[in-house]
Amino acid sequence: MGKSCSKSLFLTQFSLQITHTRSLRTAGGGAAADSFIALCRQGHLKQAFTAHFSLISWDPPLVSHLLKACVDSSSLSLAQQLHSIITTNGWSNIKFVSNHLMSAYAKLCRLETALKVFDKMPERNVMSYNIVIGGYIQSGDLGAAVVVFKEMGERKNSATWNAVITGMIKNELNEEGLTLFTQMHSNEFSSDAYTLGSVLRACAGLKDLIKGKQVHGYAMRLGLELDLVVGNSTSHMYMRCGCLTEAERVIQSMPLRNIVLCNTLIAGLVQNGCAAGALETYHLIKRAGFRPDDITFVSVVASCSKLSTLGQGQQIHAEVVKAGAASDAAVITSLISMYSRCGCLDGAVKAFEERGGAARCHVLLSSMIAAYGFHGKGDEAIELFKRMELDGVKANKVTFLSLLYSCSHCGLKEKGLQLFNLMIGKYGLEPEVKHYTCVVDLLSRAGCLEEAERFIRSMPVKPDAVTWKTLLSACKIHKTADMATRIAEEILKIDPQDSASYVLLSNIQATADRWRDVSTVRKQMRERMVKKEPGVSWYELKNEVHHFIMGDKSHPQWEEINSYLKEVMAEVRSHGYVTDIGASLHDMDSEEKEHNLAHHSEKLAVAFALMKAPDSIPIRIMKNLRVCDDCHVVMKYISMVRNREIVLRDCSRFHHFKHGHCSCDDYW
DNA sequence: CTAGGGTTAG
Numbered sequence: 112m113g114k115s116c117s118k119s120l121f122l123t124q125f126s127l128q129i130t131h132t133r134s135l136r137t138a139g140g141g142a143a144a145d146s147f148i149a150l151c152r153q154g155h156l157k158q159a160f161t162a163h164f165s166l167i168s169w170d171p172p173l174v175s176h177l178l179k180a181c182v183d184s185s186s187l188s189l190a191q192q193l194h195s196i197i198t199t200n201g202w203s204n205i206k207f208v209s210n211h212l213m214s215a216y217a218k219l220c221r222l223e224t225a226l227k228v229f230d231k232m233p234e235r236n237v238m239s240y241n242i243v244i245g246g247y248i249q250s251g252d253l254g255a256a257v258v259v260f261k262e263m264g265e266r267k268n269s270a271t272w273n274a275v276i277t278g279m280i281k282n283e284l285n286e287e288g289l290t291l292f293t294q295m296h297s298n299e300f301s302s303d304a305y306t307l308g309s310v311l312r313a314c315a316g317l318k319d320l321i322k323g324k325q326v327h328g329y330a331m332r333l334g335l336e337l338d339l340v341v342g343n344s345t346s347h348m349y350m351r352c353g354c355l356t357e358a359e360r361v362i363q364s365m366p367l368r369n370i371v372l373c374n375t376l377i378a379g380l381v382q383n384g385c386a387a388g389a390l391e392t393y394h395l396i397k398r399a400g401f402r403p404d405d406i407t408f409v410s411v412v413a414s415c416s417k418l419s420t421l422g423q424g425q426q427i428h429a430e431v432v433k434a435g436a437a438s439d440a441a442v443i444t445s446l447i448s449m450y451s452r453c454g455c456l457d458g459a460v461k462a463f464e465e466r467g468g469a470a471r472c473h474v475l476l477s478s479m480i481a482a483y484g485f486h487g488k489g490d491e492a493i494e495l496f497k498r499m500e501l502d503g504v505k506a507n508k509v510t511f512l513s514l515l516y517s518c519s520h521c522g523l524k525e526k527g528l529q530l531f532n533l534m535i536g537k538y539g540l541e542p543e544v545k546h547y548t549c550v551v552d553l554l555s556r557a558g559c560l561e562e563a564e565r566f567i568r569s570m571p572v573k574p575d576a577v578t579w580k581t582l583l584s585a586c587k588i589h590k591t592a593d594m595a596t597r598i599a600e601e602i603l604k605i606d607p608q609d610s611a612s613y614v615l616l617s618n619i620q621a622t623a624d625r626w627r628d629v630s631t632v633r634k635q636m637r638e639r640m641v642k643k644e645p646g647v648s649w650y651e652l653k654n655e656v657h658h659f660i661m662g663d664k665s666h667p668q669w670e671e672i673n674s675y676l677k678e679v680m681a682e683v684r685s686h687g688y689v690t691d692i693g694a695s696l697h698d699m700d701s702e703e704k705e706h707n708l709a710h711h712s713e714k715l716a717v718a719f720a721l722m723k724a725p726d727s728i729p730i731r732i733m734k735n736l737r738v739c740d741d742c743h744v745v746m747k748y749i750s751m752v753r754n755r756e757i758v759l760r761d762c763s764r765f766h767h768f769k770h771g772h773c774s775c776d777d778y779w
Numbered sequence: 780c781t782a783g784g785g786t787t788a789g
Contacts, residue, residue, distance in 0.1 A: 237780065273780040305780045312782075343782045374783040409784040441785040448786065478786040509787045516788055545788045552788075577789050584789075611789095737789090763789045779789095 171202050175211040182218045190215045203231060210238050217246035237263075237274040244275060248282045267298075273305045285313040289322070302329070304338045311344035315351040323348040337365060343372050350379030370401050378410040386417035403430070405439040412445040419733045419760065420651050421453035428462075440470065444478045451482035454731040454758035454765060473499070477510040484517030486765055487774040492517035493526065508540050515549035520764070522776070524557040548578045555585030556778060560594060576605040576612075583615055588778050592623040610641050611736070618740075648712035648734045650720050659715040661707065668719075673710075676718035680709065683748040691741045713742045713759060717749060729756035737761050737779065747771050 167173070174193055181190040194212060202208045209232050216225035229235070229243055240263040247256035260275055272295045279288035292310050295302070302310075307330050314323035327345050330336045336345065342365045349358035358379055362372055373396045380389035393411045397403065403411070408431050415424035428446060431437050443466050450458030459482040466475065476499050483492035496514055499506060506514075511534040518527030531550055534540050547570045554563040563582055567574050579602045586595035599616040602609060613636050620628040635641075648659045657666065666672065680688075690705050713734050720730040738746075738761045750757050751771030759766040767774035 241780075270780055275780090277780050303780090308782060309780080340782050347783065369782095371783050376783095378784060404783095406784045413785080439784095444785040446785095472785095474786050476786085481786060507786090512787050519788090543788095548788045580789055 169196055169200065171205050171208045174202070175208055178211040178215040182215050187219045187221065190219060203228075204233050206232070206234060206236050206239065210236070210242060213239065213246075214242045217242060217249070222246045222250050237270055240271075241274045241278045245278045245282055248279070248284060269295075269300045269303060269306075272298075272300055273303070273309065276306060277309045280309050280313045280316070283316065285316045288313045289317075302333065304335050304341050307333075307335060307338075308340045308344045311341070311348045315344070315348040318352050320349075320352040320354065323352060336361075339365070339367060339369065339372075343375055346372070347375045347379070350375065350382065353383060355379065355383050355385070370396075370404055370407065373401055374404075374406045374410065377407060377414075381410050381414050381417065386414040389414040390418070390423070403434060405436040405442050408434070408436050408439075409441050409445045412442065412449045416445070416449035416452045418656075419453050419649075419731075420656060421450075421455055421458075421731060422651050422654050424449045424453055425458075426654075438466070440466075440472055440475050444475045447475070447478045447482055451478075451485050452760070454729075454733075454760055456482060456486045456488070471502075471504065473504050473507060473510060476504060477507070477513055480510060480517065481513035484513050484520060486767065487520050489517045489521035489523045489526070493523075493530075496530075506534075506538065508534075508543065508546070511538075511540065511542075512545055512549065515546060516552070519549055519552040519556055520775075522556060524553050527553040542572075544572050544575055544578060547572060547574070548581055551578055551581045552585075555582050556588075558589060560585055560589060560591060564594070564598075574601075576602050576609060579605070580609075580612060580615075583612060583619075584779070587615060587619050587622075590619070590622060592619055592625055592628070595619045596628070607639060608641055610636070610643050613641055614643060615737075644736060646712045646734065646736045646739075648716040648732055650716045650730075650732050652720075652723055657716070657719060659712040659719070661710050661712050661715075666715075666719075672715060672719050672722065675722050676709070676714060679718055679721065679749065679753075680745075682752055683745060686748060686752055688744065688748045691744065708739075708741050711739060711742050713738060714745060717746065717757065721749075721753065721755070726755070729758055731758045732760070734759065734761045737763065738766060743773065743777070743779075747773055 174197060178190060178193055181187070181193065190212075193215075197203055197208055197212060209228055213225040213228045216222070216228065225246055226243065229239060232239060240259060244256045244259050244263075247259065263271055263275070272291070276288050276291050276295070279285075279291060289310065292302075292306065292313075295306070307326060310326050311323065311330075314320075314326060323345075327336070327348070330338075330341050330345065335341050342361060346358045346361040349355075349361060359376070362368070362376055365372060373392070377389045377392050377396075380386070380392060389410060393403070393407065393414070396407075408427065411427050412424065412431070415421075415427060424446075431442055431446070436442050443462055446462040447459045450456070450462060459479065463475075463479045463482075476495065480492045480495050483489070483495065492514060496506065496510070499510075511530065514530050515527055518524070518530065528550070531542070531546065534546070535542065547566075551563050551567055554560075554566060560582070563585065567578055567582065579598050583595060583598045583602065586592070586598060595616055599612055602612045606612075613632055617629050617632040620626075620632065636643075645660055650657050650659070659666065690708060713732055716732045717730060720732065724730060738759060743766070746757050746759060746766070746768045748771065749755065750768035754770075757766075757768040759768070761779070764775065764779060766779070
């Protein structure tokens, strides 16, 4: 469940002061050019060139525009073709054309060529220098960047400083940018809105609230705090530092608002755990007359993902298509993740396939790999990674993390270990604790518990509570109560309030009939005031989310649901199901336990879904805790007896129940 | 010198 959040200040008095939205990039060249650009946007650069090359009346803005597209789709050869068009037409002396060309070469890892273009420029502007400096910074040659900066310095004005500071910060050299900012002042150049915007962005990147507040104060002294860009950057900085109220106050004070400001607010709300507020704000800004753009959609789709509300997500997807934002790589990445997290792998695959093969960057591919992994499709995930390697798209740490858990989720131990070694060896990536945790999962799931424990105790980074919890889950499956006690101690050293671990340990002891140990755990829980978090399940029906909590009869159709659940359970019993009382932690007699188990939130939710939803669609239920053993068994029976597909997402993974079998292979 | 966005263990 999302964190509760106070109603946004913004929502209470949002006015209709709208500034003009940035218009979609347009370029010269008429209808052929439009169609050309449309094709390029969809990632079909090569097709676009073949079909339209001779029809287009080339002009400098169009060429510049397309150079940007080349960067987006990593097409060096097309950039070279454009280069020759520039040369043939004698446009090399136009500053912005050469700047774009340099920028494309630099970003496509051809710094040498970019420098040649730079050398041939008869006249340069700040941008030209900035691109070269940026290129050097990206290739890791800071020394050369400084040399160019000094050469540029001989021209020694505010715009130059701003250009370099912006260049640094854009390349994530936040500290360096801030240092230059200080130097700029000691060289008696004063800041303007451009400087402040960049510097605030650096503070946001560093999550440095103290510096950020100082800059905010400085902006007020300069009377620049109401500038659209400065105000937005200030709000963004507060959002990144987790100060939601402060960020909203800044937006509230702005005399003019535009879609960028709205986006800062919506993204900030999601990032600060208030997905419901983000969704609400989205509907509000639309009513206020703002037109959402691709960036808005990325955040709104992410909200649906966090809330696990497939219906709302699909609705937003339709709006994305209508708004013509469906070919933006970030939007698609977000959609893939949303469908996957809402339990609809088909939707994720469809969104992925629609993108076509032309322009799939590493983030987009990683998100699809993660989606396969989430749903236990390890082979598909690995297949996609192979294709990624063939296409020359470079995998990063996130890609490998997704690959590793794809393997552990379906028992591909050897394959997973191979990938782990590939990541360190061939890719030269340093694993983080999350990667090590996946390896622990790979080993322990395969029954190598001792090896997994040795691995944890010898790994070069400090294991966290999750690392140990992974091993503790394995102890449950492999019924090793002694080891479980030892591992639980490690977890409670790190987080003594982690109720899930107490519950897990107690269940393991109960299964091993070690009742004295069970009561020790319960005593510890009482002494340390650890409360078992109540289990909540939710189910979305016709745009409405229904919540179910054990023992809570507040649902308007509670009686009906309860008696229907009884019917279903009787049906399931007639097919051989027997209640497993061990799954209950509570200290009570058997009859009471059975009664409690029978009303677990996921059972209530599934009964409601069986009652209300059409037979043809899978039932998708979300739960805030791990699924209990008994409910897991019941779901398997229901999927068989009723011939219904049930997708249950608990706090860590998906369970797909079909024909009496679960995708997790009873390991979770 | 022109803001704001994407993938991530249990």
